[in-house]
Amino acid sequence: MDNKNDEKQKVKVAQYLRMSTNLQEFSLDNQAQFIKKYADDNNMEILHTYDDAGKSGVSTSGRHDFNKLINDILTKEINIDAVLVYDVSRFGRFKDPQEGIYYKYLLKMNKVDVIYCAENLPANSDTETFILSSLMYAAGAFSKNLSIKVFAGHVNLVKRGYYQGGVPGYGLKRKLLDNNNKAKMILNNGERKSLQTDRIVLVPGSKKETDLVKKIFNMFIFEGLNEYLIASKLNQEGYKYSDRSDWTRSRIHSVLINNRYTGKYTYNRTSQKLKTKRVQNPEEDWIEYNSFFKPIISEEKFRLAKEIIDNRSIKMSNEEILEFLKKILSTHGKISGFIIDEEDNGPSSSVVASRFGGLLPAYKLINYTPERDYRYLEINSSLRIKHNHIINKIHQEINNSEISILDNKLITINKSLTFTIILSRCRRMRSGKYRWIVRLDRGLNPEVSVIARMNSLNTEPVDYYILPSLESFENELSLKENNNLLFEMYRFDNIRTFFDMLSTTEMEVA
CATH class of the missing domain: 1.10.10 (Arc Repressor Mutant, subunit A)
Known part of the structure; x- marks a missing residue:
């Protein structure tokens, strides 16, 4: 009888597991076993499991189960008292520690606690908040420091002649070396090293392939043939690409612009760190090294080919x-x-x-009208005008406030609140349903993004979504006619609500 009463009194919980590394310490199985013991010791019953295997914790982007967990709690799809995670870092290594605290607070407002089983946080709420903030900051700093260390490690390997990823190009192969630089094997497409101590270097492919690379450069430089004619001639002569398919103009072009044939490899032309947008790095940040193999194409010949390509259109008026x-x-x-x-x-x-x-x-x-329907350009033009009208309306509604606008995008009220206005064009799908694609401009770093969904004629807004920056939405959103509760929490029928918010901000500043 007592056992049945105890069973009824068990705390209902869900567990969240995340692993972005192959280290056994953080395996999903190890996390689950530890959490299971914690639940048993504390009279808890795990009713639901959410896991994101191989997902980075620096943001919620791509963490399907994390987002589903939050949404299921907000929409009451699940009825639980707490979420169990192994430690703070498994919940997320957020770049901004306030983001992690925000999600914890969001669940707390829905009467769901987040418990970090391995952290042993004190029961005192003030002390717990302070320590938790420190742990979340440390978790985010770990990702940032790790990114710096990994990049530095890659740079060191590049300078020592080791290859750091990417498709080598036709006529080049990746060779696997052990920690003593002894050759182990040639890696085929899709194959990767399995030991951290192994290294990869570029080596020439077969003599037939390297001879063809030389032939392509000679045809381009000395015979004056363009890429299309070279591809056609090679196909007529029976030459095949590495996958046994025909040569094309683009494949010939990729050979002519691949400086790896000169025995050099350039690293860090572009970079993408901690889920940020990929950027083109300035040339002074590029890292170049000499490969282990003898050049297939001389630097002089490569330069001549590059000049021909670069000069094709420079002289044309x-x-x-x-x-x-x-x-x-x-x-x-x-x-x-x-x-x-x-x-x-x-x-x-x-x-x-x-x-x-x-x-x-x-x-x-040249009086040419393309076949494709470009009416959307006219729509975008009218939306820009409508965007200006909304900004003017803000000026009129809050005429006693100090308003500054950066590049007609970022609006600042009384030097205290920044926001953007985004007009989202209505698109009719083949199914007859409507979609609104929204691209949030993270580069402006607004505190609030106001999204106006346009009607089917794209003439007037039908409603507004007021999204705070603390909520980690995807950079690109696809809104439907009816959205889940997470979005509906921020939907308003008119912009009057936002004007009222701004008025409140003005009074607080005053």
Whole structure:
């Protein structure tokens, strides 16, 4: 009888597991066993399990089960008293520790506690809050420091001649070495090293492949053949690409611009750290090293090929480019960026776009209307006007406040609140349903993002979503006609609510 009463009194909990490393210490199984013992010792019953295997904890982006756990609690899909996690770092190594505290507070507001089983935090609430903030800061700092250390380690390996990822290119192979630099095997496409002490270097492929690379450069430099003609000639002569398929113009071009054939490898041209946007790094940050193998193509020959590619369109005037486009139109009956790029005797589509402010303005100058429906450009233009009207309305509604606007995007009220206004175009899907794609501009770092969903004609807003920066939404959102409760919490029928918020902010500042 007593056992039944104890069973009824058990605390209902869910467990959240996360692992972004292969270290056995953090395996999902080890976390689950530890949490199970904690639950048994504290009269808890684990009713639900959420796990994100192989997911970084620096943000909630890509952590499907974490987001589902939060949403299930908010929408009352599950009825629990607490969420058990192994430690603070498993809950998340957030770059901003307040983000982790925010999610804990959000669950607390829904009467669900977050318990870090391995941390043994004190029962005193003030002390617990202080220590928890420190632990979350340490967890986020660990990811940042680890990123710096990993990058430094990669740089060190690059300078010692070891290869650090990416597709080598036709005629080059990846060779696996042990910790004594003794060759182990050639890695095929998709294969990776399994031991941390192993290293990878680039080596030439077969003599047939390297001879073909030399042939391609000679045909391009000395015979004056463009990429399309080289590909056609190689296919006629029976040459095949590494996967036994035909050569194409783009494959020839990738050979001609691959400086690894000179025995050099350039690292850190681009970078993407801690889930941030990939960026092009300045040339002074590039890291270059000499490979272990003898160059297949001399630096002089590679430079000549690069000059030919770079000089194709430099000397062409705007009038000559337009004549070139007219010739393409006469030949093909239509124009597109792909067709332009396939013509080797003229500028690339990117050059045309940069000269005339886009491909469409260039098409307009030669009286060409593309087949594709570009009415969305007119819609975007009207949305920009509507965006300005909304900003003017804010000026009128809060005329006693100090308002500053950066690049017509970031709005600051009384030097205390920053926000952006985003007008989301309505798109009709083939199914007949509507979608609104929203791209949040994280670079501006606004405290609030106000999203106005436009009607089906894209003439007037139908409602507004007021999203705080503390809520870690995806950079790109896809809103439906009816969304889950997590979004609906921030939906308002009119912008009057936001004006009232701003008025409150103004009074608090005063």
